[in-house]
Amino acid sequence: MDYRLRLAKRMLFNKKGSLLGAVLAVTIGILVIHVNFVIFQGLFDAIVRDISNYRNGDILVTDEADYIDKSDNALANWFERIPYVQGATPRLSSSAEINMTKNGKLIEETRVPVVGVDPIRDVKASTAHETISEGTYVLNRNSIVLGNNVARDLDGAQVGDSLKLLIVDRYGEDQIRRFTVTGIAKSPGGQGLDYSIVMHIDTLRDMMGRPGESGSFMVKLNDPSKAFEVKQFFLIAFPNDDFIAETIEESAEEQLAGFRSGIAMINLIGYFGMMSSAFAIVTIQMMLVNGKTREIGVMRSIGAKRKDILIIFIFQGMIIGAIGAGVGTAAGLGYTIYAKETKMSFMDSIPLEVSYDWEKIIQTALMSFALAIIASLYPSYRATKLLPVEAMRTV
Amino acid sequence: MTKIYGTGENQVKALDSASFSLEKGEFVLIVGSSGSGKSTLLNMIGLLDRPSSGKVFIDGIDTTKLNDNQISSFRNKKLGFIFQFSNLLTDLTVLENVLLPRQIGGTNESAEKDARELLKSVGLETQINKRANKISGGQAQRAAIARGLINRPSIVLADEPTGNLDSVTSDIIVQLMKSMAKKLNQTFVVVTHDQHHFGNVDKIITIKDGHSSEGKFPSELEVVA
Numbered sequence: 001m002d003y004r005l006r007l008a009k010r011m012l013f014n015k016k017g018s019l020l021g022a023v024l025a026v027t028i029g030i031l032v033i034h035v036n037f038v039i040f041q042g043l044f045d046a047i048v049r050d051i052s053n054y055r056n057g058d059i060l061v062t063d064e065a066d067y068i069d070k071s072d073n074a075l076a077n078w079f080e081r082i083p084y085v086q087g088a089t090p091r092l093s094s095s096a097e098i099n100m101t102k103n104g105k106l107i108e109e110t111r112v113p114v115v116g117v118d119p120i121r122d123v124k125a126s127t128a129h130e131t132i133s134e135g136t137y138v139l140n141r142n143s144i145v146l147g148n149n150v151a152r153d154l155d156g157a158q159v160g161d162s163l164k165l166l167i168v169d170r171y172g173e174d175q176i177r178r179f180t181v182t183g184i185a186k187s188p189g190g191q192g193l194d195y196s197i198v199m200h201i202d203t204l205r206d207m208m209g210r211p212g213e214s215g216s217f218m219v220k221l222n223d224p225s226k227a228f229e230v231k232q233f234f235l236i237a238f239p240n241d242d243f244i245a246e247t248i249e250e251s252a253e254e255q256l257a258g259f260r261s262g263i264a265m266i267n268l269i270g271y272f273g274m275m276s277s278a279f280a281i282v283t284i285q286m287m288l289v290n291g292k293t294r295e296i297g298v299m300r301s302i303g304a305k306r307k308d309i310l311i312i313f314i315f316q317g318m319i320i321g322a323i324g325a326g327v328g329t330a331a332g333l334g335y336t337i338y339a340k341e342t343k344m345s346f347m348d349s350i351p352l353e354v355s356y357d358w359e360k361i362i363q364t365a366l367m368s369f370a371l372a373i374i375a376s377l378y379p380s381y382r383a384t385k386l387l388p389v390e391a392m393r394t395v
Numbered sequence: 396m397t398k399i400y401g402t403g404e405n406q407v408k409a410l411d412s413a414s415f416s417l418e419k420g421e422f423v424l425i426v427g428s429s430g431s432g433k434s435t436l437l438n439m440i441g442l443l444d445r446p447s448s449g450k451v452f453i454d455g456i457d458t459t460k461l462n463d464n465q466i467s468s469f470r471n472k473k474l475g476f477i478f479q480f481s482n483l484l485t486d487l488t489v490l491e492n493v494l495l496p497r498q499i500g501g502t503n504e505s506a507e508k509d510a511r512e513l514l515k516s517v518g519l520e521t522q523i524n525k526r527a528n529k530i531s532g533g534q535a536q537r538a539a540i541a542r543g544l545i546n547r548p549s550i551v552l553a554d555e556p557t558g559n560l561d562s563v564t565s566d567i568i569v570q571l572m573k574s575m576a577k578k579l580n581q582t583f584v585v586v587t588h589d590q591h592h593f594g595n596v597d598k599i600i601t602i603k604d605g606h607s608s609e610g611k612f613p614s615e616l617e618v619v620a
Contacts, residue, residue, distance in 0.1 A: 003491075003498040010486035298482045301443055302542070303471020303499045305464050388470070389443040 004308060008315035011295075015288060019320070022284045026324020026368050027331060029277030033270040033364045034332025038339045040266045042352030044259050049353045050191035051255065052248045053127040057088075057218030058227045060251040061234070064242040067092075067213040076121055078237065079219050084226040087124025090214035092116035092204050096197065100154055100163035107155050113196040114167065116204030116215075125220040128185070131192040135159035135183030138200050144179040145198040148186035157181055165197070169209035177207060189350025224248070274368060278375040281320060285313065285379035289386075296383055297390030306384040313383050317376020321369035329365045396449030398435050409435040410446070415600050417550070420580040422573060426590045427602035434554060436602060437586045441474055441552045442466050454549050471500045475543030477553035477572075481535035483527035483542070489534075490514065490523040493541045500546060513541040516578075517571060533564035540571060544581065551576075553585040557592055565592050 012019050052058055061068070061075070068075070072090045079088035093115055099108040119138045123129045129137040138145055144165070151157040161181045169175050185193045205211050221227060227247040234245050249256075289296070296309055333356075338344070340354035398410040409432045417423055427433045438444040439451055442458055451458045453473055461469055475496075483492045490510055497506040514523050517537040522530050527538065536556060543551045553572065557565035569592050576583045587593065 003495065006491075007484070007486060014486050294482060295484050295486075298476075298478070298484065299495070299499070300467070301441065301470060301476050302496045303467050305467040307464075308499065387443070389438055 004312045005315050008312045009319060011288065011292060011312075012316050012319055015291070018284050018288055019323075022281050022320040022372075023324045023327060025277040025280035025284070026321060026372055027328040029274035029371075030325065030328025030364055030368050031331050031335070032273040033267075034328075034335055034361075036266050036270045037357065037360065038336050038344075038352065038354055040263045041357075042339065042344070042354045043350065044256070044263055045353035045355060046189075046350045047191065047259065048248060048252060048256065050187070050189075050350065051252045052220075052224075054131075054187070054192045055091075055126075055218070056216075056246075056248055056251045057125055058221040058224045058248050059219040059231050059234070060246050060248075061217040061219065062215070062244045062246075064244050067210055067215060068217060068243075069213050070241065071212060072118060072121070072214065075217055079217075079230075079234070082230055082233070084221050084223050084230055086220045086222045087121060087126075088217060088219045089118050089121035089125040090201055090217050092201050092208070092210070092213070092215045094167055094204060094208055097166040098150075098154065098163055098197070099166075100157060100161060102155050102157070102161070105155070109150065109153055112150055114165075114204060115193060115196050115198050116201035117198055118201050125218055128193055128198070131185045131187040131194075132183045133186040135181070137183055138198055139182050141200045141203045142179055143182035143200070145183040145185050145193070146181055147192075147194040147196045147198075148184055149190065149194045150197060151181075151184050157184075159183060165199075165207075167204075167207045169207060171209055173209075175207040175209075177203070188345060188348070191350050274371060277324075277368070278371045281317070281372055281375035282378055285316060285320075285376055286382065288316065289313065289379045289383045292383075293386055293390050296386045297388050300386070300388035300390075309384045309386075310380045313380035314373060314376055317373045317380070318369075320376070321372025324372060325365040325369045328368060329361060332364075333361070396439055396446035396451060398432075398439060398444070399447040410439065412449070413602070414449075417582055417584065417598070419549075419582055420576070421597040422576045422583045422593075423585065423598045423600060424590055424593055424596050425584060425586045425600045425602060426588065429588065431602040433586045433588075433602045436600075437552055437554055437584070440550070440584060441476060442470055468500070471496055472546055473549040475546065475548040475551040477536070477539045477543045477551065477556045479555040479558045481532070481539040481559075483535050483538055485526065485528040488524050488526055489519060489530060489538045492527050492538055493545055496542060496546050502546075506545075510541070510545055513544055514538070516575070517541050532560055533567060536560065536564075536568050537571060540568070540575060544575060544579065547579070547581075550582045550584055553583065555587055555589075556585060557587065557589060562592075565589070569593055 076088045079085045093113065095111050096114045097108065097110045098112055099106060117138055132145065133148065146157055157163065159181055162178060163181065164176055164178050166174055166176045179199070185198065187194055205213060221230065231245040231247055235243065299309065336354060336356065339352060343351040344354065345351040396410060397408065397412055400407045400409055413436055425433045425436060439446050445459065458466065458469060484495070487495065493510040493514060494506055497503060511523065514520055517540055519534060519537055519541070522534055527535065530538070556572065557568055560568060572583055575581060585593070590599065
């Protein structure tokens with residue numbers, strides 16, 4: 001082993017407090033990045049996941065000017081012939097006024113979002129049906145599912161309750177119908193249809209005066225990475241229908257743009273944390289250099305060149321960086337695995353969508369390692385400035 | 396050579412036209428009262444500091460013309476150092492300390508064998524794998540002597556090598572240095588204010604107020620004011 005590496009290692013390992021402090025600084029720097037990533041990227045991905053699962057699918061098809069008038073079968077069959085497609089389903093949206101009588105008391109709610117779904121196709125293309133906490137999903141034309149929040153606003157509406165819905169149709173006429181509540185939908189973090197009423201799409205079409213029309217078509221893929229390919233294929237296949245097809249990133253962009261900036265900001269804070277670690281390394285290594293003044297003088301006096309002294313302290317930076325990057329990455333991965341396995345969520349909110357971004361993990365470790373070396377440059381340079389005559393000092 | 400510290404009114408002449416020569420194999424003492432400039436002189440000979448004027452020739456080489464890297468290599472190959480507090484690197488073992496000058500010089504051939512032999516000749520063969528801070532002051536100074544000799548330098552420079560030791564240990568160290576000097580025909584230059592420990596030596600250089608004189612101990616000691 002090169003004597004400089006051996007000396008660097010011994011000097012560092014014989015000052016366990018300093019070594020621990022420096023390694024801890026690098027570890028914390030990396031851990032902050034990992035925790036930030038798990039929480040904020042996890043939250044972002046969870047929101048994307050839920051938008052995709054409950055509302056937009058991996059591809060959302062709308063009509064440029066109005067409603068989609070192509071038949072459900074034509075579109076769904078076209079999509080489902082593509083091997084990447086898991087399911088395709090029409091959706092229609094509106095808003096309604098509700099009133100129900102409970103214990104002799106009339107309860108009214110206005111401007112509640114209504115989502116019309118095809119109960120057969122929807123279970124293939126969406127996981128909205130999995131959010132039913134009581135009762136069942138939309139069964140037939142007279143059944144509706146209340147979002148948990150809507151049910152709560154209706155003074156605790158329950159499965160089996162009867163209520164009246166008023167929707168204004170395309171001609172401005174009030175359309176009123178009576179429904180029976182068949183289910184209550186409740187999703188983690190309320191990202192599902194908790195604030196909406198879900199009913200059979202054909203019933204909603206009737207009430208809106210839009211037979212055979214859909215507001216959108218959500219397409220769920222087996223392999224979401226093929227979304228752009230499928231979207232392009234679809235647009236080429238229907239050139240004259242004024243369709244708009246958007247991938248989840250495009251369709252949810254408006255909701256996600258602010259969040260994306262927030263993540264960038266949080267990452268920046270993480271990198272500032274890493275910079276703080278670098279300053280901690282500078283301080284600790286300066287202390288090491290100051291504590292080794294005489295030894296450096298001795299080495300210089302017995303022939304060590306400035307370059308040799310520089311290399312010894314840069315080796316120390318590399319050791320600190322390597323151990324810190326290793327421990328920090330291990331700790332970060334430990335946290336990531338824990339978050340993923342426990343489907344971590346905060347205060348019963350949306351469960352994080354935790355992923356292993358190996359590129360980012362390796363990048364963070366390498367960056368910390370490099371930063372530790374860069375941080376050691378100044379103390380190393382200072383060490384080279386010590387004179388060999390220091391070895392002669394008796395006090 | 397002359398060495399001046401500071402500038403203007405704060406100028407201090409630590410060495411004033413000191414001049415002398417050494418022959419190979421000589422055991423030389425540099426003596427003088429505290430603050431007389433003997434350590435400054437040693438620093439100049441050891442190329443740890445540069446004279447303000449004058450030249451230091453070692454083995455016929457004008458060392459004042461060497462650059463920083465050349466001086467380091469020169470120190471490594473031509474000079475050996477023994478310090479007052481031994482100054483072993485406490486992070487290394489005794490053997491590793493002795494090996495260090497060889498490793499710095501990049502000449503590792505038979506280094507360990509030579510180091511072990513040297514340690515044996517200074518009586519430390521049983522201590523070679525101990526950490527340098529786990530041995531006594533006398534043992535550390537012996538190890539420092541071995542370290543100073545490992546590269547077979549032209550001159551071994553010792554700065555108050557007994558200054559931190561009790562009188563019994565001091566005598567042992569002095570005898571060890573003298574025997575090694577004789578055995579290896581090695582030039583030793585020793586700075587001390589405790590010359591009675593050394594008995595007969597080849598030459599004594601007395602420094603007083605920065606001036607030097609060469610003389611014989613004890614009867615022919617000369618002092619130049």
